[in-house]
Ligand code: TEU
């Protein structure tokens with residue numbers, strides 16, 4: 001029997017503060033802006049809010065580069081504003097999770113300033129410093145590629161050594177081998193928990209333990225200067241030891257909710273290790289495999305692929321900014337894999353299809369070509385998302401069915417460091433190989449149009465006024481072109497809108513624990529239009545989701561395409577984007593493009 005917990009039934013709403021709501025007209029979303037929208041969030045059916053980072057930061061990676069963990073960046077407000085936000089959240093019976101980014105700091109953090117000041121700084125060993133190598137061509141300590149392009153090593157002329165940064169050069173990696181670093185992290189956690197935070201989302205928490213010696217990665221992308229090295233930092237040798245220490249020293253003393261962000265991992269057993277109750281580490285993690293479904297895996301020039309080193313360590317890094325068309329059977333396979341894993345005793349996962357690093361789900365998995373299909377497929381994705389096992393995460397704007405920016409956007413419109421660096425890398429390479437000043441970049445722009453992290457970071461569309469009602473000033477990033485037709489104001493009170501549909505979906509999820517805890521069984525795995533599965537608690541309720549993931553009509557026979565037994569369960573439709581609510585499950589179901597129905601047994 002399933003162990004039940006409040007953090008399993010939670011409905012978590014992720015806020016990207018910079019782009020949520022600007023209360024003072026400086027063009028940047030802020031804490032007071034969030035506080036003023038709490039009724040909107042509560043009304044949606046949310047029980048927990050997760051805030052992306054709001055700490056003091058030079059914003060080289062939009063706050064995932066922290067200069068002071070105990071201060072709010074003045075752009076977002078003050079600690080007192082945060083206290084007020086927390087109070088408002090708690091008054092409405094919700095909880096507040098903070099983002100804990102402790103694999104790396106900003107290079108402007110006091111720890112790094114001290115560490116880089118001299119070879120003998122007491123904080124020297126808080127980061128990874130290496131002298132130049134003499135036995136290779138580059139002089140670099142190893143050949144790893146940064147997740148934001150280029151080398152992971154940055155030379156610091158001050159001490160003539162290199163420091164490690166898996167992401168931007170302004171995000172030096174902390175050395176978790178040093179117990180003082182760990183104590184400092186526990187202190188930060190206690191600071192926020194004591195101030196009232198209800199838990200943490202932990203950024204790239206599975207890369208905090210690096211393989212000793214930081215060995216060169218095998219050549220998996222011939223012709224590239226730097227190679228994907230995730231096999232030497234993802235799920236490293238001491239990661240579970242560190243997390244158990246975190247648990248015993250901090251987490252065990254509070255009633256918290258914790259979720260680990262765990263990229264570069266497609267092996268379910270490896271992820272399970274973090275969340276099994278016997279592990280005493282985290283409540284849940286975010287599997288990444290579905291987010292990689294539309295990343296190219298065969299074009300070795302543009303992507304990494306699952307590769308192994310001589311000791312069998314696996315590299316599951318995917319290049320995320322190029323697009324390939326995915327097939328429904330591939331998607332079903334991945335969803336089933338992780339939904340089934342979640343049934344293994346004690347494993348728990350965070351279920352999401354959007355966040356601040358991902359393009360909009362309606363553009364990737366639905367159909368945003370015309371308004372009508374956008375509404376309809378966004379609702380289908382709500383059925384899909386809200387009927388899966390795990391703790392549910394909804395990203396700001398997902399509840400409105402917001403889509404990606406249009407193809408007409410130029411590279412200047414994509415401010416994210418990942419988009420910018422990727423574009424520059426390819427542009428320079430092509431300039432060299434073709435000799436042209438303006439090489440063809442259409443494929444890269446198409447990739448960004450489908451996949452860039454920027455889409456999620458477009459300021460929220462609140463109404464049809466100038467700047468989408470996000471700010472009275474100049475927004476830090478341009479608003480979406482469609483904000484006059486797609487915005488919260490239009491959808492509030494519209495019974496047929498995406499927002500109302502999401503509210504209904506979340507209400508149904510709350511009333512039917514089978515949707516949170518039930519076992520998952522997939523039907524018709526190779527069908528290229530139909531996505532259907534049941535969720536079932538033993539000797540209890542059954543739920544059935546039936547969706548047409550295509551732009552063609554679809555006729556299905558329940559006994560042939562699904563299972564004849566379903567017809568005996570008196571399944572009644574509780575949620576549908578095609579007006580089928582209240583209907584009993586019958587042998588023949590006719591589904592228009594992107595139709596979705598959720599049935600529950602009486
Ligand atoms: O993301 C980790 C991560 O592995 C990716 O999603 C990464 O951002 C992507 O591959 C780059 O194209 C987390 C945060 O969610 C992300 O916003 C940060 O940039 C990153 O860590 C570094 O802190």
Ligand code: CA
Pocket residue numbers: 022023024025026027028029030075
């Ligand atoms: Ca502001």
